[in-house]
Amino acid sequence: MEKEAILLVTFGTTVDQATAAFKKLEEQVRVVFPGIELRWAYTAKSIRGVLAKRGIQIDSPITALARLQDEGYTRVVVQSVHIIPGMEYYDLVNVVDNMSHLRGISGKQFQSKIGKFGFHQLTLGAPLLYHLTDYQEVVACIKDLVPADPQHALVLVGHGSDHHSFSVYGCLNDMLRQTYPNVILGTIEGYPSLTDVKADLARKDFQKVTLVPFMNIAGDHAINDLAGSEPDAWQNELAQNYPVTTLLKGLLEFDNIVEIYIKHIRQAYELLN
Template sequence: MTFVRNAAFLLLALLLAVPARAGHHDEGPVKTAIVLAAFGTSYPEAVKSILNIKTKVEQANPGVPVRLAFTSNIIRRIWQKRQDDAAWQKAHADIPAEVLFVKHPLATIADLQNDGYRDVAVQSLHVFAGEEFTDLAALVDGLRSIHTMKAKNEPFVRLVLGRPALGMPGDARPYGEDMARAAKALKGDVDQAREMGAALVYMGHGNDFFSTGIYAEFQKVLQAEYDYPIFIGCVEGYPAFDDMTPQLKASGERKVLLKPFMIVAGDHASNDMAGDEDDSWKVMLTKQGFDVTTDLRGLGMLDGWAAIYVDHLADAMTQKPGAK
């Protein structure tokens, strides 16, 4: 509750800091905008995954402004330092300003509201409803809780949140259906592994503060969909690397296609998964006798996966004001 109250107070402070014209909310039709909230990445090459999703969202919503936001404080601080580094910017001239100057979802939403957008849809670009999504949902709930004496002065006519790729708890949208859809989006990965004659192993992020059993459940969905040796382990939480490898060994496969089960192929994929250090998954699997091939492409580069967020956003934008 403290997080929710702080979010609400901060938005009010941001709104009060910029003078508004009297009767501002009575001028013209309600303006709609979209915010794509990703964990983020500091890797310039990995940004392409997020931008691919943004392009697909823009194509599906012509005329509606789409803004990016990163939920990770650490990653945003890295980009903030680069804002004052002319040499870095020159060396990475292809990085768009919307990434270089990316903000937290709270600031992004507040900027849109100040510019007259009172119908805002926030789409999570997270994989499942874990810690990051829960914090994002608390933020949106906090902003939705702001009510003014006069209805015309409400900061938002509507503020909605789209669910992550693997769905979320509750009966509004059965998460099993979302997992089935996500499994079909990975057909290209499975075909790639089949052509190589290799087991398909995904590295997910996970976390140590939330149940991450959905990764194990999704592994079961993938195996049932494709009747193929597909395994998922996590950097944090369950199933860990040591939980995944006994199943991999039992499959009898000696070749492995190792891919990130993350929106971007950033630090975890480049180092924890495909790095040359002794504790990287590539090295540990190689030492156990596997012939490992790594593929550093995030889920965001898959158009089928990007389409999941497009559709979840469309679902959110059908919600009526006040709905969750």
Template sequence: MSKTAILVISFGTTYPETRKKTIKATEEAIANKFPDADVFEAFTSNVVLKRIEKNEGIQIDTPSEAIEKIRSLGYQQLFVQSLHIIPGHEYHLVVKSLSPYAKDFEKFVIGKPLLTSLVDYRDVKNYLVGMNDLADDEAVLFMGHGTATDIAFTAYGCLDHMLMGTRNYLGTVESWPDLKMEMARMKSDGIKKVHLFPFMLVAGNHANKDMASDDKNSWNSQLQKAGFETTPHLVGLGESEFIQNQFVKHLRVAIRSAVNE
């Protein structure tokens, strides 16, 4: 039997508690569903890796370092799962940097991000809508990261559009749709109270500072200034068993395609 490794790749976070509840929890979910494989982890952010090592004394591999380790340990099959939300710039960098290693393994695949197919969008949309019971004047506003450098910026606009009429809204920090647009829509819909959630794997820097803080430029403060009553929730997507299982499903699809080649 071929020796199999699974490499789980994420951006990473310097917040230990959310790292445990999201990234580690997703890695454990994958390990539980693939008991015959050994699971490794890697973070793509060098800044995050350096800060974790400095502040916590923990060394976590980059994707290339992890693959070199996996190869040196004699694994014949390597299945990689990205924990990215969309197939944007960060995901494509992972694919580009790891693809040359495919020749070193009998089987090698990279699983897709959370939002890839139409079915993904529908499933995630239904999950988001079912998260909270809302009064007529209440809404949930999700904060996505956003990307302005890739055609994938449309991913957030697509999901936001699919959420129309549900009192769930999705804006982004760095792209489109932005907070100004979402506030105008909520005012038009008669929303008075807003629950803020990160639409990100972890509740890290963006969630704590850009979304939930009392900084004058945070979403929390801007919404309050615009007359909304706000309740921030520091809960990353990776805490959800549903989201964890979506990544498991994507990895299964990738492995099935490799086995059937």
């Protein structure tokens, strides 16, 4: 009897209210894949450590997969719950690849008295922005957030990256600006920066700004870097020139964004067959 599981992998969070976004994704996965074991893994060791002190145990991807294997799960989808195919995603690629090679030499599974060793099938689902269609769907997904007033700017703020995949943000920003004249994308760590966003805002006669995190959850970065009380928080920096409203809502709180992740899980699940 084949045992199937889905492992959702994300960076993680210590912000209790932000986990509601993860639960929204989890609930939808359970609806679409009823009866399949569903688990989470956090890639951030520091976050797992903080949660462990609170009595909350979350596995790393390697530990989660080892646990599933030990419990007899043979067909497993690992789904990247990341925005871009950056360092976190490629670390996950390596984990899945190495676990897949436990099948043995030349693809043959080791045999023992208790059965086959290793997963029979192990697949990996893509992050939010991977294929061109993903970008196009994300652009369409934010339509309801775009202010009707052309002088009211929507500024989406992602985490950013120093991985070569930082170009994802520039590509999406270009697609957004071609679709919506009053939407700008920036990042906290990388390009486009806050300086770039300020320059983009100054090129047009914007009268007010709404900030929205372009992150799966409204966690620590959204709370502190966007809406914090420090002078360098984005809302305080931009408030020097515009009235600013900050919407602390993660991407996973939007049904149409969740559906993109569900699509990627479906694609990975189909490879199990």
